[in-house]
Amino acid sequence: MIDAVIDLSHWETVTDWGAVKKSGIAGVIYKATEGHTYIDTTYHDARASAEATGLLWGAYHFLRPSDLARQAAFFVETAGKDLDLYCADHEDAGVSLDDLKEFLGEMHAITGKHALIYSGHVLKEQVADLAGDAILAAHRLWIAHYTDAEAPVWPTNIWPSWWLWQYTETGAVPGIEDETDRNRYHGSLAKLKREWKQGGANHG
Numbered sequence: 628m629i630d631a632v633i634d635l636s637h638w639e640t641v642t643d644w645g646a647v648k649k650s651g652i653a654g655v656i657y658k659a660t661e662g663h664t665y666i667d668t669t670y671h672d673a674r675a676s677a678e679a680t681g682l683l684w685g686a687y688h689f690l691r692p693s694d695l696a697r698q699a700a701f702f703v704e705t706a707g708k709d710l711d712l713y714c715a716d717h718e719d720a721g722v723s724l725d726d727l728k729e730f731l732g733e734m735h736a737i738t739g740k741h742a743l744i745y746s747g748h749v750l751k752e753q754v755a756d757l758a759g760d761a762i763l764a765a766h767r768l769w770i771a772h773y774t775d776a777e778a779p780v781w782p783t784n785i786w787p788s789w790w791l792w793q794y795t796e797t798g799a800v801p802g803i804e805d806e807t808d809r810n811r812y813h814g815s816l817a818k819l820k821r822e823w824k825q826g827g828a829n830h831g
Contacts, residue, residue, distance in 0.1 A: 628811050628814075629651075629653075630651070630809055630810070631651060631654065631810075631812060632652070632653065632654045632656065632809075633647075633798070633808060633809055634655070635655060635657050635673065637667050637669040640804040641673065641803050642802055643801070643802035644677055644680040645680055647680070647800055647801065647803060649801070653816055654712075655673075655685070656714055658670065658686075658688075658716075659702060660689070660706065661691060663693055666705050670686070670705070670706070683711070683712075684711075685710060685711065686706035686707070686713060687713075687716045688713075690726070690730060691721070692721035692726065695730040695733065696730075699730050699737060703737050708738060710738075712743060712823055713738065713742040713827065715727065715730055716745045716746075717744060717745060718747070720752075722749075724753050724754065728762050731762065731763075741767070741828040742826075743767050743790065744766045744768055744769065745793075746769075747770065747793075751780075751782055754782045754784065757784055758784060759784060764829060765828065765829055766828070766829055767827045768781060768782075768786040768789045769789070769790055769792075770791070770792055771793040773794060790812070791810045792810060792811045794810070794811055795809050
C-alpha cells in the first residue's frame with residue numbers, strides 16, 4: 628500500500644509543486660466543478676503546474692441534485708475532454724443512486740471513459756440493502772473513511788475492493804501550506820500509474 632495521491636481544490640495553497648512530487652506524491656485529483664454553475668477558478672493553473680512537474684492529473688465534480696446530464700457536460704467542458712481520470716464526487720444525500728448512475732452514463736457517453744466514484748457514508752447508506760449493482764461495480768471506488776485502522780469500511784456488496792482510500796483530511800504535504808486530504812492505493816507505484824491511465828473502469 629502506498630500513500631501517493633492527494634486531492635485538492637482552491638482551499639489548498641500549493642507553493643511548490645516540485646516539493647509535492649519529491650515528497651512521494653504521484654497523482655493529484657483536483658476539483659473542477661460543482662453542480663452546473665460553479666467552477667474552481669484555480670483548476671487550470673494547478674493542472675498546468677502539476678503536469679509540468681510530472682504528476683498524474685485527474686479532476687472531480689461535486690454532484691448536486693439538479694440536471695445530471697447538464698452537470699456532466701459542464702464538468703467535461705471545464706475540466707477538459709483529454710483527461711485520463713474523471714471522478715464523480717458523491718457526497719450530497721439529495722443525489723440518489725439513480726442520479727449518480729445517470730451522471731456516470733453521461734460521462735461515458737461524452738468521454739468514452741468510466742468515472743471514478745468518490746464517496747463515504749452517503750454511498751454506504753444508499754447501497755446498504757443492495758445485493759449488487761452491475762453499473763456501479765463497473766466503476767472503481769474511491770472510499771472516504773477517516774480512521775487509524777489498517778483498512779477502511781466500504782460497501783463490499785458492490786465492490787470486492789477499493790481503488791483509493793482517503794484516510795485523512797488533515798495530512799501534511801511538503802509544498803502545500805494547508806492541511807491536505809491524503810489517499811492510499813493498494814499496490815505499487817508502477818501499477819498506480821498504469822491504472823490511472825485506464826481511468827475509472829473497474830477491471831476487477
